[in-house]
Amino acid sequence: MKILVPIKRVIDYNVKVRVKPDHSDVDLANVKMSLNPFCEIAIEEAVRLKESGVATEIIAVSIGNKSCQEQLRTALALGADRAIQIDTDESLDSLNIAKLLQKIVDEEQPQLVILGKQSIDSDNNQTGQMLAALTGMPQGTFASNVSVEGNKVNVTREVDSGLQTVSLSLPAIVTTDLRLNEPRYAKLPDIMKAKRKPLDVKPAADFGLDLTSRTKVIKVTPPAQRQAGIIVSSIDELVEKLKNEAKVIS
Amino acid sequence: MSILVFAEHDNSRLKSDTLKTVAAAQAIGGDIHILVAGLKCDDVANEAAKVNGVSKVLVADNAAYEHQLAENISLLVTELACDYDHILATALTTGKNFMPRVAALLDVAQISDIIAVESTDTFVRPIYAGNAIATVQSVDSKKVITVRSTGFDAVATDGNAEIVKVDSVQDAGLSAHVSDEISKSERPELGAASVVISGGRGMQNGENFALLEGIADKLGAAIGASRAAVDAGFVPNDMQVGQTGKIVAPDLYIAVGISGAIQHLAGMKDSKVIVAINKDPDAPIFQVADYGLVADLFDALPELESKL
Numbered sequence: 293m294k295i296l297v298p299i300k301r302v303i304d305y306n307v308k309v310r311v312k313p314d315h316s317d318v319d320l321a322n323v324k325m326s327l328n329p330f331c332e333i334a335i336e337e338a339v340r341l342k343e344s345g346v347a348t349e350i351i352a353v354s355i356g357n358k359s360c361q362e363q364l365r366t367a368l369a370l371g372a373d374r375a376i377q378i379d380t381d382e383s384l385d386s387l388n389i390a391k392l393l394q395k396i397v398d399e400e401q402p403q404l405v406i407l408g409k410q411s412i413d414s415d416n417n418q419t420g421q422m423l424a425a426l427t428g429m430p431q432g433t434f435a436s437n438v439s440v441e442g443n444k445v446n447v448t449r450e451v452d453s454g455l456q457t458v459s460l461s462l463p464a465i466v467t468t469d470l471r472l473n474e475p476r477y478a479k480l481p482d483i484m485k486a487k488r489k490p491l492d493v494k495p496a497a498d499f500g501l502d503l504t505s506r507t508k509v510i511k512v513t514p515p516a517q518r519q520a521g522i523i524v525s526s527i528d529e530l531v532e533k534l535k536n537e538a539k540v541i542s
Numbered sequence: 543m544s545i546l547v548f549a550e551h552d553n554s555r556l557k558s559d560t561l562k563t564v565a566a567a568q569a570i571g572g573d574i575h576i577l578v579a580g581l582k583c584d585d586v587a588n589e590a591a592k593v594n595g596v597s598k599v600l601v602a603d604n605a606a607y608e609h610q611l612a613e614n615i616s617l618l619v620t621e622l623a624c625d626y627d628h629i630l631a632t633a634l635t636t637g638k639n640f641m642p643r644v645a646a647l648l649d650v651a652q653i654s655d656i657i658a659v660e661s662t663d664t665f666v667r668p669i670y671a672g673n674a675i676a677t678v679q680s681v682d683s684k685k686v687i688t689v690r691s692t693g694f695d696a697v698a699t700d701g702n703a704e705i706v707k708v709d710s711v712q713d714a715g716l717s718a719h720v721s722d723e724i725s726k727s728e729r730p731e732l733g734a735a736s737v738v739i740s741g742g743r744g745m746q747n748g749e750n751f752a753l754l755e756g757i758a759d760k761l762g763a764a765i766g767a768s769r770a771a772v773d774a775g776f777v778p779n780d781m782q783v784g785q786t787g788k789i790v791a792p793d794l795y796i797a798v799g800i801s802g803a804i805q806h807l808a809g810m811k812d813s814k815v816i817v818a819i820n821k822d823p824d825a826p827i828f829q830v831a832d833y834g835l836v837a838d839l840f841d842a843l844p845e846l847e848s849k850l
Contacts, residue, residue, distance in 0.1 A: 303670070308673075318670060318673075318674050320569070327669045329572050352549075363551050386629035386642070386651070386652070387646060387649075387651050387652075388755070390646060404690070412785075415654070415655065416654045416668070417642070417655075418645070421639065421641075421643045421646070422643065422652075423644045424643060425616065425642070425643040425644075425645075425647050426646050430714070430716035431612055431639075431643070433718075434635060434638075434639070436779070444721070449635075449638075450635070450707055451664065452634050452635045452636075452780065452788070453633040453780065454722065454780050455718075455780075456719070456721075456722050457720040457721045458611065458718065458719055459719075459720050461716050461732065469711060469779075470769075470773075470779075470786055500598040505652065505680070506650060506651035506680060506681055506682045507651050507678050507679065508678070508681065509677070509679075510664065510677040510679055510681040512669070512675070512676050513677075514673075515672055515673065515675050517669070518816075518830045520828060520829045520830065520835070521831055522832075522833060523823075523828070523835070523836060525835075527771075527835070527837075527845045527849055530758050530817065530833055530835055530846070531849050533833055534817070538724075538794075538815045538832065539789050539795065540737070541761060
């Protein structure tokens with residue numbers, strides 16, 4: 293089966309985020325960018341399915357300007373067979389991203405689409421579910437286990453009360469949670485090989501979609517800072533403060 | 543203006559987070575209805591009818607909705623959506639799962655995880671794990687919104703709404719429920735507890751979480767964990783507090799052996815009072831703690847339990 297893995301270039305997990313002084317957005321100038329951690333897990337899961345003989349081909353797709361080719365090359369080094377960049381300079385809403393991905397799903401007809409459950413920049417947690425709605429596929433979100441059995445996929449999901457397992461008809465959409473797997477590191481020979489794997493560039497404008505944003509960011513501000521409190525010297529002092537000063541225990 | 547609020551429940555009890563989502567609906571303003579979708583969920587409907595500020599409770603009681611599968615619930619909500627300007631669900635795993643599906647079926651954007659309402663079309667939400675706060679305006683005619691419950695105070699429950707049955711049965715036939723593995727606990731739920739005590743990597747292993755239990759029992763607290771503790775396999779993931787786990791804002795949060803990684807702070811920094819116990823005086827958790835104690839947790843925890 294063919295697996296499609298949409299991925300996103302985001303600010304690196306370890307970078308301290310700063311808001312621009314004019315409050316228009318966060319400052320991404322000269323900041324280290326990486327593959328979104330949940331997308332890395334999605335690639336790893338696809339690669340494992342290929343290694344176990346379930347999948348035959350893995351296609352990574354990303355939407356953005358030329359710089360996201362760096363993340364597509366990472367995906368290729370990790371084991372994707374080929375890559376597609378949908379070229380645009382716009383920063384698109386999840387719904388428009390899902391509409392573009394739907395076009396790729398129509399073209400490629402994958403049996404499984406694996407995405408990260410959310411990107412660590414916009415924290416929306418929407419794209420996988422929206423793509424599932426647009427393609428009419430079932431969805432297994434926040435997956436901690438994926439097993440393909442015949443024309444079904446069983447997905448164990450991380451839910452508030454514990455774990456839930458659902459059985460989905462293929463083709464299906466899966467979004468990854470953190471415990472699904474531990475992604476491998478790309479080896480140097482694979483990084484070299486990835487440079488020669490096919491990477492198609494398709495202009496977003498060629499898909500004939502109205503990609504006008506439905507949301508407008510009015511402003512972006514830093515969060516209210518919490519003031520550091522005091523260091524107490526003993527449990528006795530702590531209990532006394534919680535009782536008499538903070539009044540949160542009796 | 544009319545607003546539909548999706549009720550979070552387990553077919554027997556209404557989750558208290560729904561009361562906070564109704565508070566967000568009140569902040570938007572309008573005629574508020576609650577949708578209870580499930581199987582044999584009359585008790586939930588009766589509870590929902592008491593929620594203040596709600597004029598009508600819609601009950602869709604059918605086997606297709608028992609496990610609130612996204613494929614079926616999204617069709618139901620989309621069908622009902624024509625009567626509403628705003629559709630709200632709590633940003634818990636059920637709402638996060640089906641709401642973007644509703645938004646896409648309605649061809650509108652979704653505003654996720656709002657923590658404040660500026661006006662009927664403008665909302666405030668954290669981005670970058672809470673390291674920035676965005677004010678976002680939706681230009682769609684219908685607003686599909688998930689609400690972070692820590693941003694709102696629960697409404698009271700002395701109302702008396704009309705209960706109306708919804709006969710529509712939407713079964714997409716794409717998915718089936720296989721099994722649930724529910725973590726059982728006598729303690730309050732993490733999201734609803736007024737006191738939370740969490741352990742981190744400093745706990746060293748899962749057995750040592752027993753040291754938190756005696757304190758949790760005395761304080762009526764829920765027990766949480768940092769991602770480091772979950773990743774190390776000490777405790778299950780449903781105990782995780784943080785950006786990728788549960789977001790909590792109790793009256794008292796006690797962080798034990800937690801260094802205070804930004805991902806953990808994202809899940810608890812709105813707590814009213816924060817206590818940190820850590821043997822490393824330079825741990826970042828002390829920068830957000832109201833009361834810090836630099837101590838070995840294996841000495842501090844038994845002493846704390848004995849003195850409460």
